Amino acid sequence: AAIALAAVHLRAKDPESVMAVLPADHFIPQADWPKLHADLSLAAAVARREKALVTLGIRPAEAATGFGYLERGEAFREGDSEYFAVQAFHEKPDAATARRYLESGNYFWNSGMFVWEPQVFLEELARLRPETARAFEALALRLSDAAYPRLLAEVFAGLESVSVDYGVMEHAAKVRMVPASFAWDDVGALSSLENILPGDARGNHTQGPSFILDGSGNLVLAERRAVALLGMDGVIVVETPNAVLVLPKDRAQDVKKLVEHLKSIGREDLL
Structure with missing residues (x-):
């Protein structure tokens, strides 16, 4: 819901904008920030051109059972860079499955970092979670209303708590993945x-x-x-x-x- 709210506001400010969703509990060394910026720029270009939802995938360093996985599909090129269609999202695996994922080389950790155009995301939300989408589209008409804070509280109080992975990404029509080129740690672990x-x-x-x-x-x-x-x-x-x-x-x-x-x-x- 918080992501949908951000998308509604960004669309109102700039209908052609691209937004990035970046979790707060990730650690990326400062020396690798230029690589992060480059990957986000690539993801933004793909999101804009293909009207796709784009995620950044982390190459597994071990057979971890604490992360969801992305199964890569068809490969594409953007200049000198390669990115992939996402064939499937997989829940956190058991140890044997995680080892198989690691050995295959076709699976990436799901980082929870996403890039897309707000309107594209909201259209997918409308298709997959229509009640949530209707609530935010109604709210979008009242962004400058004095009653907005109250309306926002009412909207959130009536929403089911569903992550963007389960609610949208796993069933979206077009998802692309940019492999992360930067060092990464999930400090939530x-x-x-x-x-x-x-x-x-x-x-x-x-x-x-x-x-x-x-x-x-x-x-x-x-x-x-x-x-x-x-x-x-x-x-x-x-x-x-x-x-x-x-x-x-x-x-x-x-x-x-x-x-x-x-x-x-x-x-x-x-x-």
Whole structure:
């Protein structure tokens, strides 16, 4: 819904504009920002010429089970650059399927970065989620109305919470993918913080007051209280005012299961 709202506003300001949707929990090294800009420019050119919804795909670095995947289809060229049709979106796979995806070379991680013309997106929204589209098209007629804040609140209150992937992208008529040329990490995943935080000679990465003796490959995030590890390898420890999380590093992608469990027993106060 937030993306539809942005599309409505951008279309009103400039009907020929191109918009980019970029998640806030991604890390791209500053040295690679020119590559990001180049990829976004390519995506914008493809979106404008083909009237397509364009996504940026990340070449898998491992058989990750925590990401959705894009299956590439027909290849196209734009100058010296190559991009692809998206043949299918795939949900987060199990370990065996993720290994198969990695070995095939035909699958990319779904980054959640998108580029399109607002009107093209809104037309796809109307085809796939007509009730949502009607609500925003009605709102589009009242953007300068004094009652707009109230109307906006009413619209959002009546909408189903659906991600743009499920609601639009997986069923869109024409989706293209630009392979990302830049280094990328999803810092929404705990294990990815190892690529951002400083590390020691034994591969321990820490933030906040922490002490590690005879341990390697650990990740420690401490806000207030000191965390001390002795003789431990490959664990993640997160200390917050409300709780302490401890898990093996290879289970980092299962944290969502713990979150759902805490919700199910009424312990949202720990989240």
